[in-house]
Structure formats: structure tokens, C-alpha cells
Amino acid sequence: MSIKVGVIGAGWMVKYHAEGFRAAGAEIVAVADPAPGAADKAAAEWGIAKTFDSVEKMLAEAPELDAVSIIVPNKFHAPLALQCLKAGKHVFCEKPPGLSAAEVEEMVKLAEETGKKLMFNFNNRARPESQAMKAYVDDGTVGRINSAQAKWIRRTGIPGFGGWFTTKAMSGGGATIDLLHMIDLSLYLMGYPEPAYVLANTFDDHITDPGFKGPWGIPDREGGTTDVECAAHGFVTFKSGQVLSLQVSWAEMVKREEVSVVFQGTKAGGKVERLFGRDGLDETAIDTCELYVQENGNSVDRTITTEACEDMGRIHSAANFIHTINGTAEPLNTPDQAHKLMLIIDALYESAATGKPVAV
Template identity: 85%
Template structure:
């Protein structure tokens, strides 16, 4: 029998979750969204049987559910994940895992107690080039990664002014918590070591400047709040001796949008990079996946050729959730990794606020 999935949130990410779940042979049987008519419109558009205007109703009335996918503003990730886990459902949650590491810790405890899968949509791990590079990290080609640089930078990429993205109570933070993917990907290549110290600073220079709005996100709210960072720079040390440098921004004086992880290993270095075009993925976008080695006294750069993936791994990530439930594939991410990531993000914000290094 196929896995039956319910989706909470009828926004744009539903298309990718739906595609991935169906690729894995799962059936999407319900959508819940409190916005009047949103769930009904989504069920009609995506051919889903049941629409609900509350999560309570979906969990109570749709008895066939095996798993739930959560696509809502950040503040509601932990409460909804806990509710669905306690109802006996596997949970696939959009990033970030929660607002704070303590919330992830509670989610892990409940998932363990009920014996259900808890996974997160760290979709950039599921990109073909990321999986190819991870293979070289795991098979000994790279050796041990000493240092890495994680970067997701935008010049004009604030996702709307005054909405939930720019309201710390709802989002937990700005560019860092929204664009955490490359921090996660760097840690994934590094073997997710235990963090030791974080030193960071955040900048809100352009957070109210309409000239730095991106071509995506949500509509502006004139009476809304803009109290999150537009950019952050930081440095993380690990108990293993490894180090990570990070740069994340919605709005910063850079040439173009760059999404990358670069690392230096004991046997090889590497880069996974996407340079976006003028308006996202257009003809000027550039993808790079390379290994850097020394052979016979020569510096050799190896290009890794992988299939194109226009959705940046989103469908592959959702498919992996179903396959992990069924035992057909190893989970691409674990709750423990999500907890480590949120501890680093918590420490980053703490360091920025205090102006001092933070021990984890």
C-alpha cells in the first residue's frame, strides 16, 4: 500500500512536495490551510481529494494519513510538527527546523517516543551535484575537510517588507535562517562535526530599503515589521579542529546572487556553486561542480558533470522522505543534524547581539 500524505500549507512549495511524493509512489490525500478557500483551490489544482481549513480537522477526519508535510511560516514549524508526531504521523518539515535549537530538541524527543520519522527539507543536499560531491567526501577522495566556506548572497533579495519573513517573532531571523542551506550543505560535506565556538555579526543596513526587494516572496505590508538582519558574516570552530566561514545575505553590495560551498580537504578541495542569473534561473545562470587535486606535481581541476536540476533538489528531497519511511533509501538528513544546525544559528545571533564569541 502507498504512503498517504497530508500537506499543511497551500503555498508555492506544495508543487515540489507533491511532485516528489508522487515520484516515490505516495498518494497525497489532503491539504489543510486556514486561509479561506486556499486548501480547496490547491486540491483542485493538484488533484487531491480532501481540503481542510484546520490541521485539527485534517488529523481528526482523515484517518488514512501516514505522514504530514509542513509548509508554513517558521514560527509554526515546531508546534505543528509536535502535533502531527503526537498524532502518530511521520513529519517532513520545511526549513528552518524551528525558531530555536530547544524546539528541535523537543521535536526529537517526541519523534523518538512515538517511533516516527522526522525529516526536514534541506533540499540542496538532494541536488545531483551535491550528491556527487558527497560521494567523493565519503569514499576517501577528499580526505578530511579542514575548512569550508558557505555562501548564499544576494544583492537585491529581500522577500517582501513587513510580512512574516521580516518579522522576527514569526521568522526567527532574516537572511541567515531563511538561506541556511549552504551552511547545512557545508556541514553535510564536513560530516556534521560538533560545533565548539561561533563568532558572528549581522547587518540590517538595507532591511527597510525598497530598492533591495527581490522578485519573489510575499507582498509588502506598509504597517508591518522589519526587525531582522539583511546580512550576516560568521566563523564557526568545531571540536574536531575543523572550521567554517559563512556569508549570508538578502541585500548586500555584491555582483550577483551566489550559492556556494567551497572546501579544502587533506587530499582534495572542492566547489559546488550556482551563480544565479539576472532574474533567478535564466540564460546567464552558471553551475559549477569541481574537485581540485595535485597529480604528478600538477594542479588539476576536475569538472564533475551531473544532470540539470532546475528545482534545486526540492522534488528529490520530498521523494527521499517517502523512500526513507519505506526503508528503500537512507534519510538524507537526521534530526540530530538539524539540532546541531540550529545550535549554530542560535549562537550566531547571540554572538552578533553581544559582540563576543559564543561557546556551544
């Protein structure tokens, strides 16, 4: 019997959720969105039978739902996840997990109490390069990763001015919380160690400059708020002795958009990287996956060739949620890991505000 899924939010990410769920054998039976006509448009495009203008109506009038996916602004991730878990549904939620670690902790507790799956769309874990590198970590080739550098930087990548992305009350922050994927991927490869301290600073130099808007940015909102950072640099230490440095930006004086994790292990180093010729344009991207080893007294750089993945793992990530529910795959991410990630994000913002290291 196939898993029946309802989608909350009718934006562009529905494409990837729908393809992933269906690839795993699930059925998408409903979509809900309060914006007039949004649910009907998505339903027509993706062949979804039922449409609703509220989550309450969807849960009440589509009781056959086993699971929901949440594709809405960050502020609503936790409230909707809690609402759906209480209704007895498995939950797949877009990143970030919530606005804070406290919100995620509440989500984790309720998922445990209800026995329902709670997963997040950390899709960069599902990229072929990331999975190939994780296999080398798991089989001992890399050894222990002592240090890593996480980077998602853009030169011109502010996603609109005055909308929910640049409004802290709606988003929880700017580039850091939006582009947290490489921080998560670093932690994933490192074994998600327990964080100890965070030292960081944020910068908002270009947050009101239209010259730094991304090519795919959402429409500007006249008179809207721009109270978030456009760049962050920081350093995380872990109780295990491992360390992580990070650089994240929407708008920063760099050559091009770069998405990468570089690490140094006891047996091998490595890199998973995506370089863009122009910010935000996938068709200009070049993916690289490499291992660095010493063999027979020589420095050897191994190139790992993987299949192309233009969707950056989004389809595989969604499919993994369904396979996890069915018990045919291990989850690519866990609620505990999401909570640790948000503890680090919270500490990063606190350190930037206070100018001091923050104990996690």
C-alpha cells in the same frame, strides 16, 4: 500499500512536495490551510481529494494519513510538527527546523518517543552536484575536510517588507535563518562535526529599502515589521579542529546572487556553486561542481558533470522522505543534524548581539 500524505499549507512549495511524494509512490490525500479558498485551489491544481481549513480537522477526519508535510511560516514549524508526531504521523517539514535549537530538541525527543520519522527539506543536499560531491567525500577522494566556506548572498533579495519573513517573531530571523542551506550543506560534506564556538555579526543596513527587494518577493505589508538582519558574516570552530566561515545575505553590495560551498580537504578541495545572472531567477543560473587535486606534480581541476536540476533538489528531497519511511533509502538528513544546525544559528545570533564568541 502506498504511504498516504497530508499537506499543511497550500503555498507554492506544494508543487515540489507533491511531485516528490508521488514520484516515490505516495498518495496525497488531503491538504489543510486556514486561508479562505487556499486549500481548495491547491487541491484542484494537484488533484488532492480532501481539503480542510484546520490541521485539527485534517487529523480527525483523515485518519488514514501516515505522514504530513509542513509548508507554513517558520513560527509554526515546531508546534505543528509536535502536534502531528503526537497524532502518530511521520513529519516532513520545510526549513528552518524551528525558531531555536530548544524547539528542535523537543521535536527530536518526541520523534524518538513515537518512533516516527522526522525530516526537513534541506533540498540543496539533494541537488545532483551535492550528491556527486558527497560521493567523493565518502569514498575518500577528498580526505578530511579541514575548512569550508558557505555562501548564499544576494544583492537584491529581500522577500517583501512587513510580512512574516521580515518579522522576527514569525521567522526567527532574516537572511541567516532563511538561507541556511549552504551552512547545512557545508556541515553535511564535513560530516556534521560537533560545533565548539561561533563568532559572527549581522547587518540590517538595507532592510527597509525597497530598492533591495527581490524579483520574486512576497507582497509588502503596509505598517508591518522589519526587525531582522539582511546580512550575516561569521566563523564556526568545531571540536574536531575543523572550521567554517559563512556569508549570508538578502541585500548586500555584491555582484550577483551566489550559492556555494567551497572546501579544502587533505587530499582534494572542491566547489559546489550556483551563480545567478539576476537575483532569484533560476533560468539565469549556472551550476558548477569541481574538484581540485595535485597529480604528477600538476595542479588539476576536475569538472564534475551532473544532470540539470532546475528545482534545486526539492523533488528528490521530498521523494527521499517517502523512501525513508518505506525503508528503501537512507535519510538525507537526521533530526540530530537539524539540532546541531540550529545550535549554530542560535549562537550566531547571540554572538552578533553580544559582540563576543559564543560557546555552543
